[in-house]
Amino acid sequence: MSSKAPSLRLLNLGRVPPLQLHAAYTGLAEALSADERAGWLLLARSARGHIALGASQYADAELDLAACHAAGVPVIQRRLGGGTVWVDDAQLCVFFILPAAVSGTREDFFADCLDVLCETFGRLGLEVERVGQQDIWSRGAKLLGSGGAAIGAAQVFGASLLERFDAGRFMACVAAPSPGFRSWLSELLERGMTDLSRLGIRATEPELVEALSSSCRRRWTIVDGSFDDAARRAVAEAAKELGEPLETGGRRLVRAGIKINRHSYLLEDAAAPWLRLVWRDGVVERAAAQDAGAEQALQLCVGESLREGLVSRAGIRSGMSKAAAAELESRVLELCRDAGR
Known part of the structure; x- marks a missing residue:
């Protein structure tokens, strides 16, 4: 790796509450200045299953909010793009955060991140392929989706290494116009989504982190990272903003239904x-x-x-x-x- 390569500060938060998870990458991005050359590789797990809405979605259009409340499922409106996702502790959330000076174009940044994740899966023994500009598939089903955004002076890319996908809890939260819609949704998720467990991969968290870190080192310099005072303040401010009332009153991202995969x-x-x-x-x-x-x-x-x-x-x-x-x-x-x- 060239000494001029951008560096990523590796920070693994472990299991954290949903609001803290989304505030962490948001705040770290906000705290970066445009001329920095060091970014972040942030890892975390959600200590509680929750729904994360895309930045341009409306909670009451996408979700059955009464069902979410009854089931005790928090809903967070993240700053990243993309659609509605289920996040729990059976997935290792991964966020690449790079300042504008070294991230390149959004397309190049996304391509770099997806290439690294494809290599990570390869190190775990999986054959995968990139599908479109945001997804990774294996054996004919979607294994990984991603979302991103420009936050402050940084580009942020987020995804999850999905050990097990809880389709039932996700489906129970999604707004469904009829029982038939929900039944079809169950069948489509079963067929169109996959996870590491279904693919026969039983990797420990240290093995996942090592596979990811080794893949990242081929592109970036990886160093240990920790919050400084500026980052802590930015994360705390992001948590306040993310804790504000959800966006409501609009239409679904897909007007008449839901995107299963690409x-x-x-x-x-x-x-x-x-x-x-x-x-x-x-x-x-x-x-x-x-x-x-x-x-x-x-x-x-x-x-x-x-x-x-x-x-x-x-x-x-x-x-x-x-x-x-x-x-x-x-x-x-x-x-x-x-x-x-």
Whole structure:
């Protein structure tokens, strides 16, 4: 490693409360100056299972807040982008924090971080691949998602080494327009997500940290780090801000449903008669409808690329009037408008 390479101060917080976890990387980023060359590699586990919303999400649109409250699940609105995630102590949270002087472009920074994490998984014995600009997959399912943001004068990248994904607790917190939506969501999470345990990896935390640190050393200089007074003040201030009331009153990030992974979305129009479908890479993978005619038409579309005219022609073939078929197509296209973005 070149002596001119940026350095990362490695700090492992261990198990901390949810608010403290998110305040730590936020405050450390805020405390960096733009001309510094040393950043942070921050590791932590959440001492309590919680929901972390993306910076641009609305809590009442994405979540069943009553269910969260009843289950004692805290909700934190993080400063990082991305969607709704479940965070608990069965995952090692990893945050790369670099000042602007050495982080490069956002795209390059994300690419560096994902490459390091791919190498980390390789050291654990896994074959993985990058999918898009934010995900890592293994054996056909999403193993890692990520989010990032410019915070203060720094770029921040966050992700988790997922030992076990508690899909049940996550699913219970997500806003669902119907029991059928929740049932389909359960099936899609089972198929579309994976974790180290399911992949047969039983690594201890020291083994995870060593694999990550060794991979990082190929790109950055790694040194031990600790909070100084300025960082403590910045983290305390971040905790105050993150403790403020959640953003409410807006729409879902995916207007009609939820993104399962880069390829798949679960979508539902709950207005009577309801429609529900799974969109995968532009194809109608699965569909259902309350109205018998719409149900028959949508089944003709399963396995087909969603395009103008597909649904209306299927509707007419199913005996619907031209007007009813056109209305069904309009609803389906509107339902899928955010898919793939």
